[in-house]
Amino acid sequence: MKINHHPDASTLMSYAAGSLPEVLSAVVAAHIEVCPRCAAEVAEMERIGASLFERIEAVPMLEPALGANEKSSTQELAQLLDTRFAAEDPDESVLTRLLGRELSDVHWKRLGFGIWHHPIQLSPGTQGDLRLIKVAPGQVMPEHGHGGSELTLVLEGAYSDETGCYRTGDVSDLGDDVEHRPISDPSEGCICLIASEQKARFKDVVARIFQPLTGL
Ligand SMILES: [Zn+2]
The missing domain is CATH 2.60.120.10 (Jelly Rolls)
Incomplete structure (x- = not known):
């Protein structure tokens, strides 16, 4: 499949950060499944995002400022990155999962x-x-x-x-x-x-x- 048109970099970045609205994320997820280029970009953005989180948590000065709520939202974000549209069955496509058929x-x-x-x-x-x-x-x-x-x-x-x-x-x-x-x-x-x-x-x-x- 020769793909010539991809989502904007800002769209992929929002998707990787888990901040893109769910309705738009569904289309990005279905595209990533068939586009190795965007899949690699999102994986790289997620890797950078994850390392930023690690660095923030590693700074001792910031730790007292993080309340219980901030910690839980960080954990939820980490879960959202991969699971929102990932198929439980590896043979099932994002589209099949969205459609239920x-x-x-x-x-x-x-x-x-x-x-x-x-x-x-x-x-x-x-x-x-x-x-x-x-x-x-x-x-x-x-x-x-x-x-x-x-x-x-x-x-x-x-x-x-x-x-x-x-x-x-x-x-x-x-x-x-x-x-x-x-x-x-x-x-x-x-x-x-x-x-x-x-x-x-x-x-x-x-x-x-x-x-x-x-x-x-
Ligand atoms: Zn693409």
Whole structure:
């Protein structure tokens, strides 16, 4: 798999520190599984983070300042780094674990002409939206922006937008300042895993009217 688009360094760093929102972390975890380059970067960031913690704890002057709460949150952070999306079964992918089934067994719901989706439940109270989107070949999505970050991982096929062409394994890491109109590959279409911190902002009036029905 030739991967050309990766999450931003700041996104990987937040993921490694355990501070990236869960909805975005799910997409990063699924990408890392297929991208040795990002997996190595995250491992290195985690190693540096862990050694910083060790150094802080080794400074005797700071020890009296650390109360019981600070110590427990440090321990919780260390646990979050590896376990949040790691598969218990080594043969099970992050995506299969998120879906509770194989991608081929997903029950798609029609969202519009040539577009299907499958919302994914995260932990109760988690902010943001995580879903699979399946788009027929050559389909144009309505132009939209976002109130927060949007991470998209291509699982099958490809799509293009104003920021580039994204193929299987690629990640699009968009901030809230980008508006885009994705178009799926004319022969393959695409299936993507999309995480949004907040709901999309559609320019098109019809898309806005139907937005409450779709949950997008
Ligand atoms: Zn990568």
